[in-house]
Amino acid sequence: MAIDTNEAFLLILVLLLLLRECFTVADDTLSMGESLSAYTGDYLSSDNHKFELGYFKRSNSSNIYLGIWYKGIEDQRIVWVANRENYLSDPYSSRLEFSNDGNLVLLQTSSEIPFWSTNLRHLPSNSTEATLLDDGNFVLRDRSNLSTIFWESFDHPTDTWLPGAKLGIDKVGKVPKQLISWRNSEDPSPGVFSFGLDPNGVIQFILESINSHV
Ligand SMILES: *[C@@H]1O[C@H](CO)[C@@H](O)[C@H](O)[C@H]1NC(C)=O
């Protein structure tokens, strides 16, 4: 039986779609020169397939966030958000990639200024990679020595304390690592509740309602 033009066209389309599926990043590591695009729904998957890092939206909002969630849980339980205060709006040009200085940057073509960045100085440029580890920690590390971690999402928690992460005052001092609730279940921007070590040095965890307008 001969395949007519329409059928051939359909077949090619299906093949192209399948190929695109194959090329959507589903590795645990992003390397220099690669990027995660919001348009093609690229994501990283931890080696144990427990966590994924990619783009998400909530309800009817078109605001786009980069985050980490438990894989396969139906209501997509988000455990970390990179750009909770600075959402993206254009899926076609939104991407996570490396800047020339080795930092991870979240960009939208319309803006030169990153929507989010690891924002470190003195990185060994061309020698960093970013990996989503099995415990849900997203790390920027030295490609030539994987135990050298320059930045980790566990140091910048959102509203979720994952096993293995430490709260408290971070190594560099001053900035208390704390959990801050979402504004509401549909909006990851910072809400009114925080949980963390008392910044005055008293060893106790405090749960406080931040005095702000909601
Ligand atoms: C990083 O590598 C790219 C391509 O491999 C090269 O064009 C660029 O100059 C390098 N940058 C630095 C700072 O070495």
Ligand SMILES: *[C@@H]1O[C@H](CO)[C@@H](O)[C@H](O)[C@H]1NC(C)=O
């Ligand atoms: C790798 O990095 C770790 C932690 O920064 C360091 O202790 C170790 O000496 C490094 N190893 C090599 C071979 O450079």
